[in-house]
Amino acid sequence: MNELSSLSGRRIRARAWQYADQDLLGWATERLVELDGLASGVLRRLLRSSPLVRQAIFAAIAHTMDRNEQEAELLAQALCVGRARHVLDSAIGGVPDGLMGALERIGSTPLPRADHYKALVALFASPEKRDRTRCLQHCGEITSLTIDAVTHFDPKWLHPNVLRGATSLRDLSDFLEALRLLQSLPNGPSDEAVHRAIANMHGRARLQNVIARLMRRSAAYPEHPLDADADFRPLRTASDLIRAGRRFRNCLRHHVLGALTGRTAYAVFREQAVLEFRRLQTGGWLLFEVHGPENDRVPRDVRAVIREACAARSLPMMTASHDPDWEPLVRMATEGGIYDWAA
Secondary structure (H helix, E strand, O other): OOHHHHOOHHHHHHHHHHHHOOOOOHHHHHHHHHHHHHOOOHHHHHHHOOHHHHHHHHHHHHOOOOOOHHHHHHHHHHHHHOOHHHHHHHHHOOOOOOHHHHHHOOOOOOOOOHHHHHHHHHHHHOHHHHHHHHOOOOOOOOOHHHHHHHHHOOHHHOOHHHHHHOOOHHHHHHHHHHHHHHHHOOOOOOHHHHHHHHHOOOOOOOHHHHHHHHHHOOOOOOOOOOOOOOOEEEEOOHHHHHHHHHHHOOOHHHHHHHHHOOOEEEEEEOOOEEEEEEEOOOOOEEEEEEEOHHHOOOOHHHHHHHHHHHHOOOOOEOOOOOOHHHHHHHHHHHHOOOOOOOO
């Protein structure tokens, strides 16, 4: 039991005010002290009760902040002696199915805002929102984040693993938007693939891990400027990029997103060099750079062969992208959006 449970009467009310700045009872502190003045024992009951009774009291207070004194006195009496369901029923007039179980999984401290209790009651009181309340059934502890999530977001992807893996509303919002973007791509993951990736989350796996896994396992990327032949080996998937990155000891694995969205493309030339292509605004492709192992420069004679082979396939090469004399042109063209094909 905490310190307050050993006190009584006025001393409890005085000590509750003392702890108010420390958020002992949060937003409910002032109202609880007022109710304890109307029916002595409200605070004692709260502090000595089980987590379920505490949450029923917090929910009841959240729904009765504007009651007149007579109604408040009746509520205070119910808070002193009533069972959890009776306490809640006295405040909202009927307890929806599933609500008591949800309250029990909040814990013993109040949610950050009274509005969270109102939102939770509204969810369980609305039959048309059962798809949202189902999201809460297996997510473990219910927090302000999970309540905000099922209240404001499409429940389609609010699997218990997603709710457990989210660290903030921004985190969850970014995850859902990333899924939307991935699925909008020509070879984006299917609903089945997304469900499988989410279901395979283990422990406290992060949502970012799911997105990365879906990207790595994506089918062939959008249109590639080259076909496979004796000279060129197009890197068409995330696995291709990762393996080539290991083979050439470079950072290709960090460029999966550009290839996935069709803005860049990569190929290996005779297992000697990695070719980097950029899509132009006109829809064509430009051979932007040639990388050797560990991003070393490729010998001049090999670059010449690559240039000729690409030219024969109508793929021009920016021949001096690192020549100081060309830097102003390269910088101005890049900043001006020459490679921004989606503009």
